[in-house]
Amino acid sequence: MFVRITTDRRPRPDSLSEIGIASGSNPIVSLSESTYRRGTEIYGEKEPARYVYQVTTGAVRSYKLLSDGRRQIGAFHLSGDIFGLENGGFHRFTTEAVVDTTVRLIRRESLEQTANGDAVVARSLLSMTTSNLEHAENHMLLLGRKTSMEKVAAFLLEMDKRLPAVGIMALPMSRRDIADYLGLTLETVSRALSHLHEQGVLEFIGKTQREIVLRDRVRLAEFDLPA
Amino acid sequence: MFVRITTDRRPRPDSLSEIGIASGSNPIVSLSESTYRRGTEIYGEKEPARYVYQVTTGAVRSYKLLSDGRRQIGAFHLSGDIFGLENGGFHRFTTEAVVDTTVRLIRRESLEQTANGDAVVARSLLSMTTSNLEHAENHMLLLGRKTSMEKVAAFLLEMDKRLPAVGIMALPMSRRDIADYLGLTLETVSRALSHLHEQGVLEFIGKTQREIVLRDRVRLAEFDLPA
DNA sequence: CGGGGGCTTGAGGCCACTCAACGATAGTGG
DNA sequence: CCACTATCGTTGAGTGGCCTCAAGCCCCCG
Numbered sequence: 001m002f003v004r005i006t007t008d009r010r011p012r013p014d015s016l017s018e019i020g021i022a023s024g025s026n027p028i029v030s031l032s033e034s035t036y037r038r039g040t041e042i043y044g045e046k047e048p049a050r051y052v053y054q055v056t057t058g059a060v061r062s063y064k065l066l067s068d069g070r071r072q073i074g075a076f077h078l079s080g081d082i083f084g085l086e087n088g089g090f091h092r093f094t095t096e097a098v099v100d101t102t103v104r105l106i107r108r109e110s111l112e113q114t115a116n117g118d119a120v121v122a123r124s125l126l127s128m129t130t131s132n133l134e135h136a137e138n139h140m141l142l143l144g145r146k147t148s149m150e151k152v153a154a155f156l157l158e159m160d161k162r163l164p165a166v167g168i169m170a171l172p173m174s175r176r177d178i179a180d181y182l183g184l185t186l187e188t189v190s191r192a193l194s195h196l197h198e199q200g201v202l203e204f205i206g207k208t209q210r211e212i213v214l215r216d217r218v219r220l221a222e223f224d225l226p227a
Numbered sequence: 228m229f230v231r232i233t234t235d236r237r238p239r240p241d242s243l244s245e246i247g248i249a250s251g252s253n254p255i256v257s258l259s260e261s262t263y264r265r266g267t268e269i270y271g272e273k274e275p276a277r278y279v280y281q282v283t284t285g286a287v288r289s290y291k292l293l294s295d296g297r298r299q300i301g302a303f304h305l306s307g308d309i310f311g312l313e314n315g316g317f318h319r320f321t322t323e324a325v326v327d328t329t330v331r332l333i334r335r336e337s338l339e340q341t342a343n344g345d346a347v348v349a350r351s352l353l354s355m356t357t358s359n360l361e362h363a364e365n366h367m368l369l370l371g372r373k374t375s376m377e378k379v380a381a382f383l384l385e386m387d388k389r390l391p392a393v394g395i396m397a398l399p400m401s402r403r404d405i406a407d408y409l410g411l412t413l414e415t416v417s418r419a420l421s422h423l424h425e426q427g428v429l430e431f432i433g434k435t436q437r438e439i440v441l442r443d444r445v446r447l448a449e450f451d452l453p454a
Numbered sequence: 455c456g457g458g459g460g461c462t463t464g465a466g467g468c469c470a471c472t473c474a475a476c477g478a479t480a481g482t483g484g
Numbered sequence: 485c486c487a488c489t490a491t492c493g494t495t496g497a498g499t500g501g502c503c504t505c506a507a508g509c510c511c512c513c514g
Contacts, residue, residue: 132360140363144410417493
């Protein structure tokens with residue numbers, strides 16, 4: 001327990017290209033794109049929030065740390081997801097690229113200006129914040145009251161919904177990431193997955209253990225619990 | 228003797244009357260008041276959200292249940308707090324009065340109409356949702372990664388900030404409520420409090436064990452962890 | 455190719471849970 | 485007003501689920 005997680009210092013984004021996009025009748029929102037190598041930090045907790053981000057390809061984890069290194073991942077952001085949207089001026093999580101990742105950036109101020117004049121945009125900011133809140137609320141139930149098997153089953157079902165692939169689920173994150181998302185240790189996650197494998201609920205495909213085929217979603221769902 | 232360390236109280240969230248009345252010439256949002264006996268339900272999860280609520284006096288718990296009865300309390304709402312604000316049309320928690328409680332009600336639709344025409348109101352809806360999100364994010368860290376002592380210490384410090392009393396902290400909720408808020412059992416909560424009592428960090432006052440005086444906030448804070 | 459990180463598996467330990475008993479208090483009804 | 489009961493809280497004893505520590509294999513990846 002209490003092992004400090006070491007992370008790379010944030011390097012410059014590998015690429016940054018300016019794009020200008022006019023969104024219908026709205027004024028132009030300045031957009032650019034940026035890529036991050038796996039494991040690199042995108043922004044740190046308590047930094048001023050200059051941008052809002054949208055994942056183009058790859059995956060991002062956002063987390064909080066305790067002073068002794070214990071880590072809680074609050075969410076994974078996958079292709080298409082928007083993250084880094086803060087109402088106050090500062091980020092409340094640290095975010096890192098889980099794998100090589102490209103994101104689109106939107107200047108926060110330009111977004112807020114747009115929201116001020118455009119009720120539709122303002123409403124969509126609220127609805128995005130509400131989605132994040134809803135996810136966090138469900139995750140509190142998971143963290144506080146579910147067993148390790150239930151947590152892992154719920155995680156697999158969540159990823160099954162959110163990852164694009166049709167037959168095969170390619171998890172971008174490590175066992176440690178999963179563990180820190182679920183409030184477990186990586187060994188417990190590994191054992192739970194092995195157990196599900198023994199039961200024939202899932203199959204490992206590639207050489208890495210991150211490619212999974214769900215053989216029986218019904219039985220998997222039984223390892224989780226209905227609300 | 229013991230010199231009381233004064234700490235800043237958390238500013239109250241925007242009050243409903245501010246919202247309703249701030250919109251100047253707009254129709255006043257319809258307000259009414261209602262009281263609930265201790266232990267009674269205010270609304271249930273998945274019910275249509277007809278009202279938004281503000282606690283006048285008393286305390287409210289909002290929680291989710293698993294099918295086998297395990298309960299996770301997501302938040303306590305104390306005097307002045309607003310709850311039941313959902314962006315979608317349905318409540319995501321069940322709420323109950325922890326003690327006899329009076330609340331002010333505001334029709335959801337009238338609030339939303341006001342928000343549509345009034346950017347100030349719309350912004351305050353967003354900022355309330357963001358506060359809820361921020362609380363949930365911090366609570367995920369607590370639930371996933373803190374030990375029982377750290378959880379209980381964090382709980383006491385939170386209540387110390389939020390409860391009005393100056394010298395004595397009168398907790399409205401039971402040990403079981405606290406446990407279900409912290410992802411523990413009531414016995415573990417009780418043992419942690421006893422331990423803090425033995426250490427001289429806190430004192431029990433009344434006949435009930437819910438009236439507590441914090442003798443040493445500094446040492447209490449050491450039982451929790453800095454971020 | 456060589457080193458290191460990722461994953462699995464086993465053995466053992468510990469923290470929080472379970473089960474239980476008990477006293478105190480609040481709520482209920484006669 | 486007083487039993488009567490249910491609820492609340494504390495404490496102890498014992499268990500167990502998850503954590504810790506460790507070893508070994510495989511696969512990247514530099």
